[in-house]
Amino acid sequence: MKYIATGVRVLSFGLFLFLILNGKMMIWLGIFAVSLLLAVFFGRIYCGYVCPMNTIMGPIEWLSKKLKLQTKAVPKWLLSNKISWIALFVSIVIMLASKKLAQVNVPILIIWLVISVLVTLRYQTYVFHNLICPFGVLQKFFGKFAKYSKLVNHDSCVGCRLCEKTCPTEAIVVEDNRKASINKALCLQCTNCQQVCPKNAIHYKKR
Secondary structure, three states, rough: HHHHHHHHHHHHHHHHHHHOOOOOOOOHHHHHHHHHHHHHHHOOOOHHHHOHHHHHHHHHHHHHOOOOOOOOOOHHHHHOOOOOHHHHHHHHHHHHHHHHHHOOOOOOOHEEEEHHHHHHHHEOHHHHHHHHHHOOHHHHHHHHHOEEEEEEEEOOOOOOOHHHHHHHOOOOOEEEOOOEEEOOOOOOOOOOOHHHHHOOOOEEEEE
């Protein structure tokens, strides 16, 4: 499962680079638009398997931890949950204005890819995913209506918190009843939690 997921992400990242380097950014934005509709049914599969930022953030996080650059502290101004909406608005304005006024296509996706790397070098991955990413905020909105998503079987869950620790978006919380629960709006539908669960209590299924 792990290698299949990694393979899909690598192929998606290759497709992203091919399209961007060939000036086909609108095709990728079209893929993103379709993924928003899919998120209503299948959750944030774009974020988990297709998004180039999520793909590159994995190894960057590993490197950051090795170099001891990451901190758990988060600037208070980021916690307002407004930054990602502002980032989305500014990104759209830049794209439209540059095209109309200067006839230039600003590589907004590459810019955000660089930003995701810089943020992840300093902060845990959930900071960019949940609080900054202009694409993630839309995925989060549509993903909260997902018909299918990761679910925890409470009969099997032992509250070991391994899934909670490995989740890149803090979508999993072990509650007072010692049972894990998953916020489908934050869940990237990756397989991290399933891979570490000792009781095979987490499955992708209909809500």
